[in-house]
Amino acid sequence: MSEAIATIIKQKFPILIEPELLAEMEKYCTTRKLQAGTNFIEIGDKIIAMPLLISGSLKVVREDTEGNELLLYYLNGGETCATTLSCCLNNAKSEVRATVMEDITAILVPIACMDDWLKKYSSWRNFVMLSYRMRFEEMLQTIDSVAFKKMDERLEEYLKQRSSEINSSTIQGTHQEIADDLHTSREVVSRLLKQLEKLGRIKLSRNKIEILSLV
C-alpha cells in the first residue's frame, strides 16, 4: 500500500542524505493522513512526534487570551513546523494549533529519535537548523510588515507569499479568510483587491484570486 518512507524522504527532503538515517526513518517513522478541516495539532497537545509534511497544506496559528487567532505561517509539502520542532526539543506542550487546509500526508518522527539523530547525523542537524532559520527570517519579515507597512502593501505581500508557497498563481479562499489572516475587516480586503484588479495586477473571481503581475 504505502510507499517506502525512505523513498518519499529522498524526493521531498533531499537535504537528508545519510543512508543510515534513512534506514532509521524507515524503521521508526510512521505516515499519517488527515483531511481538510481537521486539526492536526491543538494548543496544549502533548507533542509525541515531529511532522514532516509531504503533501497538502497546514495553517499554523496562535491564540490570544480572548480566543483571537493569530496567523503564524502556512506550511506546505517539503516543510516542517519550526514551532513544533522547538516543542519537541524541550518536551513541551504545543503552543500552536495546526489546521489542515488541504488534505495532508505527513511523516511522523517520534520525539525519542530527535536527540539521537541530532548527535549522529549531520544532515539531520542541518535540516533542523535550516528549518529554524528560514522560519525565523520569515517571521522577521512579517514583523517588519506589520510594524511599518500599510494594509495595501501587506496585502500584496501576503498574496505574493501565498502564491510562491504553493507554487501557483491562483489563490483559493474568500476575502474573509484573508482579512482574518491580516487582522483587518473583510471590506478593506475586498476594496484593496478591487483596486489591484483595476490596475490589472490580479484577477478576481469567487473564492479565487489569480495573480497576474505582482512585482
Added chain:
DNA sequence: ACATTAATTGTGT
C-alpha cells in the same frame, strides 16, 4: 432549463 437559496463580494454612509 428554471427557480430558490445561501454564500460571497461590492459599495455608500
Added chain:
DNA sequence: ACACAATTAATGT
C-alpha cells in the same frame, strides 16, 4: 463598522 445591494455558485424541481 454597519447596512444593504449585487453577484455567483450550489441545489432542488
